[in-house]
Amino acid sequence: MRYAVALAVAMAGLQAMPAQGAGQRETGLEETLAQRCDAAAASPFDRDRPSGVPGVPSHEIDPAIAIPACMAAVRAAPEVPRLWYQLARADLAARRFDEFRDMAARAEALGHAGGAHALGQSHEAGHHGARDLAAARRLYEKAADAGFAPAMVDLGVMLEDGTGGTADVAAANAWYLKAAEAGEVAAMNLLGDNLVAGNGIGRDAALGARWYRRAADKGDGFAMASLGLLLELGNGVPRNMKEANAWYRKSAVAGNRRGMRLLALNLETGNGLERDPRGAVSWYKRAIEAGDVMSMRLISFSYFNGTGVPKDPQEGLYWLRKAAEAGDPAAMVTLGLRYTAGSNVPLDFERGLGWLRKAAEQGEPRAEAALAVLGDAPPGRSACRSVLGDYHALDARYGALPARFSGTLPAFRAVCAGFPGLKEDDVRRCHLLNPDGAGDFVRRVRKQCR
Template sequence: MRTFLSGLLGAVSPTARFRHACRLLEHEGRSAQGFALLGRLARDGMVAAQYQVARAYLEGNGVPRSPVEGVHWMHMAACAGHVEGCFSLALMLLVDPPDHRGADGLLPVALPDGIDQWPDPVAATQWARRAAEGGLPDAQALYGYLLATGPHPVRDPQAARMWCERAARAGCPQGDLGLAVAHLSAPDQLPGTDPDAVAALIRAADSGLPTAQYMLGLLHERGWGLPADRAQAEQWYARAAAQGVRPAQARYGALLLEEGADRPRNVMTAETWLRRAGLAGDREAAALLGDLHARGEAALPGDHEAVMWYRRAADRDHAVACRMLALLYRHGRGVAADPAQARHWLKRAAELGDVAAMTDLAAALVAQGQDARSTPDTPLPDFMPAARAGDPVAAFNLAVSLHDGVGMVADPVQAASWMGRAARAGVVNAEYWYGRMLLEGDGVPMDVARARHWLERAARHGLADACVVAAQLCLEGKGGPRDHAGALALYQRAAHMGRAEAMFSLGALYGGGHDLPPDRTRALHWFMRGAEAGNALSQFMLGRYLVKGLAGPVDRVRARYWLEQAAAHGVRGARDELDRMTRADEHAGS
């Protein structure tokens, strides 16, 4: 009888009713009945029931889904000290509601008492602390993570490590991940220098945490604490990408675009992963997709697609994408040509620090010339503050603006001063410009020796214009000794970069009369290259070589063609040569 009464009383105790309600809630056909029982217990003050009611509202289990009510009951359970309630509330307060519509995209329009804003990472940290102190390993890992990477008022690197270690010892993979994150986010440590953190990251990745897998791929790709291993990086990125980690999808796609030691590029698969990441908002992936379409490498390439992807990346302040979008607008590729839009995106790229855009912008300012000066209302970048702060590229652009009077009064002396600063800081275009200014006495006393120094320096850095000018100085022995071999090397570099005048000069050097052994076969080769590139003097010399058979058989038909091309470009000697050919042909026919 005592046993019977004890069982009867137990069946109607709050704890027993709570267990019974939870069982009903999990039963598909009786979940509403279970929720009703839990609701009564929650209103009577049972903390565990309050937590379960919150979950039911948030998940729509046994009751229509209501984030408003879910937050209300979760906050009530957390305030009463429910450990999992504290942890859940911390997670909820870290979510940035899309379109400001509240948790999971649906409002809390009226926040519960004690919650002043949403999201609130500082408040989330405090709730995570209460759950961590309650012994919940997942909460310990979250608390450690927030102490390592959260808002500055709550950061505590030493405490972060302690809590993550505690979670890891309890067998929580997120604790291992937190250890790695705390190490990687430490400002006084290089990534990968803590072997314990690297080992923790490997454990977290092996346990299946996709964020850890992405981070491990990053360490392998960059050689941080692990041997640089592209294949390993690719494998870890692939695993994380398959679980939806957006930056892993972007990096995996980028690696697939590269030529591997043991495999070719896989553009089709790369495009698939980049598209997923790009549609999810990854700006690097969007920029790479723009490149694929602009270069005609995508599965269905198109300039309009390039514009779309570059714009996605540019709208997220991707500097290179801004510059490429400017280029498409300038040339009317995939979109109607629009100089104003081209200038807008080029300026934006320069503001974001893209060095090539800054150089392009300076060139555009020069090209505008009188147009920019005649329209003073046209907004132009102000390079002065950044130049004064020591930015060498800004100094170069300021010098260009001062030199040509674009957006300000022309001042050649100040232009030369700023150009010299930029050149000494290693801006290649500035090295070339400064060399030309010294060569011509433009804003600075003429100094051919120093001019040659700066032009040769820019040439060594691969600037084709500098190669051509420096080669001419070497050829003529200006600013230093005559150096025909050096001139030859500089012209070859410029020719390989497509400079037609350098091709002509190579032909002339190999043709004889210089401090080099003549080689007319090579001379013919370079005259032909220059002629095909549109250089009129190359066309003239090629015609002469062919009409006289200077490096092979005579070919009067081709000779006449190239001489006519040169004559059309205004080379007077070509017209004289054609006249001689005509007289010779008439004499032979008589």
């Protein structure tokens, strides 16, 4: 209804314009309507947009303005492809998926690259029934070949994942590079990720950091967090905790849930920042509101331990279950081990094994190791199982820095398998694992597992 009213108002305004010569009036009206549609819904990557029109990012389109403006424009100038594409963008912003596909098809039929990309998006999403990934990939390739950067990104993702055709990670990276050079922030992130990981391209964390920085300088919160993590780890750049935390904070303020979580973790542990457990909990909560599953797991430990909040094991269990049910493998491991040990939950060995098996099905190595230890363990080892559960809780909590735990799990498997007591190198490993509270933890292991 809003769109219909706005369109009626726009058309009434056109009828009220002063009379001119017939040809003059038509040209003037077309230009005015096109300008309104351009201002409301032009793509920043559309080469057909008029010079001086910056374009509007998809998430900033106001459909209440863009839909009536572009509907009036296409009625006045139906032969102009970009106007149909811009109407499609406005319909997508309003989640009018049927109209989005129809307008995209009109733009694509008139030869517009953005229209081909939009129609590909509709095929990939299955807006008119079953998804057609092969058709989506063909349309993305058509639009990418025409120089449309967002299509290069989507084509790259399909090539990397092997959807809609065969996988070709090297070709995906080539498209990411072209799109990144055209200013597409998503491509900068994807290329940066693959450079850091060496995925289909020579490993080059320094070059990955440069792409993250370019995206971060454009205000992208995900890139800010990625750059911060490289700075924290000293991967491809000199280690600089002050700068890392500054980027985490910028990312968090920009609304990125990963940045919120990484900032919270460092506030909680005092890693490069003054320790602030209450501030950490606040950022964990904001990350959870933004949909971050890992923060559900991390805040559970805050409640279990009374760190930054009053100690509340039931609230801790609530968030740990939420994380596990949302598919977080580390939460499944921790929850499974708590059930097998009866730690803050009723003792339920079979339920615990069930959660461990679910985590193992996702390839979680800690779950596989725990099952190897617990699967045939007699009841007399329940105390040692509890200690192993504590280990996994700590490991899951600090899982963002896996190098910290190198060699730790084999040591604890040995402890639980034969109750031999800890050797000095195992004590050192424990200190690496949990430097703030390692002493009490080591004493528990020695007391219960020797």
